[in-house]
Amino acid sequence: xxxxxxxxxxxxxxxxxxxxxxxxxxxxxxxxxxxxxxxxxxxxxxxxxxxxxxxxxxxxxxxxxxxxxxxxxxxxxxxxxxxxxxxxxxxxxxxxxxxxxxxxx
Amino acid sequence: xxxxxxxxxxxxxxxxxxxxxxxxxxxxxxxxxxxxxxxxxxxxxxxxxxxxxxxxxxxxxxxxxxxxxxxxxxxxxxxxxxxxxxxxxxxxxxxxxxxxxxxxxxxxxxxxxxxxxxxxxxxxxxxxxxxxxxxxxxxxxxxxxxxxxxxxxxxxxxxxxxxxxxxxxxxxxxxxxxxxxxxxxxxxxxxxxxxxxxxxxxxxxxxxxxxxxxxxxx
Numbered sequence: 311x312x313x314x315x316x317x318x319x320x321x322x323x324x325x326x327x328x329x330x331x332x333x334x335x336x337x338x339x340x341x342x343x344x345x346x347x348x349x350x351x352x353x354x355x356x357x358x359x360x361x362x363x364x365x366x367x368x369x370x371x372x373x374x375x376x377x378x379x380x381x382x383x384x385x386x387x388x389x390x391x392x393x394x395x396x397x398x399x400x401x402x403x404x405x406x407x408x409x410x411x412x413x414x415x
Numbered sequence: 416x417x418x419x420x421x422x423x424x425x426x427x428x429x430x431x432x433x434x435x436x437x438x439x440x441x442x443x444x445x446x447x448x449x450x451x452x453x454x455x456x457x458x459x460x461x462x463x464x465x466x467x468x469x470x471x472x473x474x475x476x477x478x479x480x481x482x483x484x485x486x487x488x489x490x491x492x493x494x495x496x497x498x499x500x501x502x503x504x505x506x507x508x509x510x511x512x513x514x515x516x517x518x519x520x521x522x523x524x525x526x527x528x529x530x531x532x533x534x535x536x537x538x539x540x541x542x543x544x545x546x547x548x549x550x551x552x553x554x555x556x557x558x559x560x561x562x563x564x565x566x567x568x569x570x571x572x573x574x575x576x577x578x579x580x581x582x583x584x585x586x587x588x589x590x591x592x593x594x595x596x597x598x599x600x601x602x603x604x605x606x607x608x609x610x611x612x613x614x615x616x617x618x619x620x621x622x623x624x625x626x627x628x629x630x631x632x633x
Contacts, residue, residue: 316533320526327522363565367594368523370616378616382594 329371334365335412338384342409345391346402352393359388376415384408427507477478504558504630512536514626515550515557517574518592519543519566527561530619536626544569559626562609564593564600572603581610592617 338361344354362384370378387405391397397405419607461572506512514531518524519542531538539557541550543566551557560578564571590611591604604612610629613621 316529319529323522323526323529330522353514360565360567364520364593367592367615368520371526371619372525375616385594 320339324372324374327368328374329410331377334361335409338362338411338412342405346397346405348396350394350396355388355391355393359385362388374415380408380411380415384412423551428468483574512559512626512630513555513557514538515541515547517541517547517560517562517566518563520563526619527622530622534623543567547574551584556584559630560587560589561626562589562591564591564604571608575604575607575609590622590625590629592622 337360340362341354341358345358345382362381366378366381366385368378369375370403384405387401387408391401487551512535514536516527516531516538518523518527518540521542524540524542528538528540539550539553541547547569562571562574566574571593575589575591578587578589585608588610589608590613591609592613592615593600601612601614611625613625
């Protein structure tokens, strides 16, 4: 594989990564809905934390620093939230804003 | 990439540097009384961020919780550290470096595998506990392990601890790669025997620098 091929492969992976983002964001929203409700799902919080963390880590390596930045902020917004407890209004609003920003990034 | 810090770093930075020095990651280039210039030299490398740090607030708050890294970032550095191996590694003719990549993000895993193959390394991939065990059973033992911290069914720090307790594998250098960029996380990895620590997002080129540094491959 030549360096030119590597560049092409990287672009392909980047396109693939970008293409996978809408589904990932949809999943983040779905997980969030299972947390921000009357009976918060403790497992959903664990998964959500892991998925925003993964997104924060990988997006930047695919040349999407804004996605990485907002995902890192989303991870931070979840910090301290206890499993099984409903997030407060302030935290919920902050997280939703970050999800919207991720949608637009 | 070796970088010299200023001769008189601010107190917080000095504190961090002393901790890194105790962890064996940096060497004092010698104080003025020693005839040196008082600067501190990294034995591994600190690199500039891949992307410029955003000047805006918002997500920056994610990392602002950690003052030490903020100070390092203000100085233009992020935590990309690799301890140089005690002994230089010499490859036999045709021998390639075996790299075990423990990463659960499939797409990032693909990117790393492609990059490593391109650089003539032999990567083997693992994304969870079972795959890690299976990958470690394949001879020969890896020359270096790239280890993600957040994995689906096991904590990367636990994997690190087990590797460092293993009679055969304890000598294999481990480079942690993670988006956990807190001072505690970095120091935890280093104190538990990690040979390098790379915070995500990273430029894949950094990986090759880290591998070469921790096994001292010329």
